[in-house]
Amino acid sequence: MIPLTVVDVRDAESLVIDVLRSGGLAQGPMVKRFEDAFARVAGTAHAIAVNSGTTALVASLQALGLRPGDEVITSPFTFVATLNAILQSGATVRFADVARADFALDPDSVAELLGPRTKVLLPVHLYGQMADMGKLAPLAAEHGLHVVEDAAQSVGATFQGQSAGSYGLGCFSLYATKNVTTAEGGVITTDDDELADRLRLLRNQGMRARYAYEAAGYNYRMSELHAAVGIPQLTKLDELVAARQRNARQLSTGLAGTPGLAVPVVLPGRSHVWHQYTVLIGPHAMLSREELAAELTERGIGTGVYYPKLVFDHDCFRGHPQIPAVRPEDFPVAHTLCRQALSLPVHPALTESDVDTIVREVREALGA
Numbered sequence: 001m002i003p004l005t006v007v008d009v010r011d012a013e014s015l016v017i018d019v020l021r022s023g024g025l026a027q028g029p030m031v032k033r034f035e036d037a038f039a040r041v042a043g044t045a046h047a048i049a050v051n052s053g054t055t056a057l058v059a060s061l062q063a064l065g066l067r068p069g070d071e072v073i074t075s076p077f078t079f080v081a082t083l084n085a086i087l088q089s090g091a092t093v094r095f096a097d098v099a100r101a102d103f104a105l106d107p108d109s110v111a112e113l114l115g116p117r118t119k120v121l122l123p124v125h126l127y128g129q130m131a132d133m134g135k136l137a138p139l140a141a142e143h144g145l146h147v148v149e150d151a152a153q154s155v156g157a158t159f160q161g162q163s164a165g166s167y168g169l170g171c172f173s174l175y176a177t178k179n180v181t182t183a184e185g186g187v188i189t190t191d192d193d194e195l196a197d198r199l200r201l202l203r204n205q206g207m208r209a210r211y212a213y214e215a216a217g218y219n220y221r222m223s224e225l226h227a228a229v230g231i232p233q234l235t236k237l238d239e240l241v242a243a244r245q246r247n248a249r250q251l252s253t254g255l256a257g258t259p260g261l262a263v264p265v266v267l268p269g270r271s272h273v274w275h276q277y278t279v280l281i282g283p284h285a286m287l288s289r290e291e292l293a294a295e296l297t298e299r300g301i302g303t304g305v306y307y308p309k310l311v312f313d314h315d316c317f318r319g320h321p322q323i324p325a326v327r328p329e330d331f332p333v334a335h336t337l338c339r340q341a342l343s344l345p346v347h348p349a350l351t352e353s354d355v356d357t358i359v360r361e362v363r364e365a366l367g368a
């Protein structure tokens with residue numbers, strides 16, 4: 001079996017043991033070390049480690065002081081955490097459609113939603129490639145919006161040389177299957193000193209010095225053990241990303257021309273860090289997406305569907321007071337992608353021959 005993801009954190013053993021022997025388990029020097037390394041990756045002045053990617057999003061929106069009725073524009077083609085975090089902030093969610101080429105917010109669709117209540121633009125850099133920040137960042141600046149990037153899947157990605165997480169507040173996930181993991185965890189990156197200060201306060205009960213509280217806060221802290229798990233991955237991030245890129249190139253070369261299948265594209269000026277390698281199975285393919293996924297499981301290839309439905313299209317969100325009525329059909333591109341997207345293994349543990357096997361099995365299954 002070639003699994004969709006493989007988690008390999010064996011090289012963290014000695015750092016984790018250092019923490020265990022030190023007896024200092026709660027946020028301390030190891031978290032600081034992790035943050036410094038992460039800030040270098042994102043190219044930002046600050047990196048604030050928290051206990052999940054969801055927390056990173058919630059804390060970022062809280063730091064911006066959103067009020068009920070303020071609007072956040074985001075993508076409906078995302079993991080549910082993006083939506084849950086906005087709901088938690090008390091703001092109203094407005095969904096724009098996505099672009100077929102990058103699976104991320106379509107700037108033209110965003111422009112149609114802008115209004116006096118719009119406060120935040122929250123693009124999701126899906127699968128490891130950044131949204132069209134060349135258009136989205138100027139649009140936000142022109143309308144005085146804060147940018148909060150959901151960069152959970154895109155650590156190390158760039159847009160015209162500028163790193164994911166450096167456009168405003170960058171939110172990363174360190175969940176077990178993400179490109180960099182601490183088992184559970186998250187990071188917020190920013191160049192804004194005041195927001196960084198506010199985030200550090202919120203993370204630790206609003207406390208400046210011992211028992212000196214400046215705001216109502218929370219406990220969003222990361223532990224030393226978690227930070228220790230992540231540090232070696234940041235040290236060798238270039239190598240890990242290069243392996244994913246090599247695998248993606250081999251997959252795209254091998255799968256090109258398979259009837260009914262479209263390979264993912266890397267858009268000009270963007271680097272892709274391949275959290276997922278996602279093909280589209282069109283209506284004229286020999287098998288439906290579901291049939292192909294089942295067939296590949298039979299053949300020993302793991303696959304994943306991210307995401308089978310638009311994020312608001314679940315009963316628990318219908319009629320939600322912070323989600324103005326929306327229908328899947330209002331998002332023609334995202335709606336189509338939900339039905340066609342299928343992710344194949346691209347992780348760094350794959351060998352060249354594993355990738356050959358994936359290519360051969362997919363091509364055979366689709367009658368190529």
Ligand SMILES: *Cc1c(COP(=O)(O)O)cnc(C)c1O
Pocket residue numbers: 052053054055078079081082124150152153172173174175184185186
């Ligand atoms: C993983 C993920 C999150 C949430 O991160 P957690 O660490 O699981 O809380 C948010 N948004 C996207 C797009 C993600 O993929």
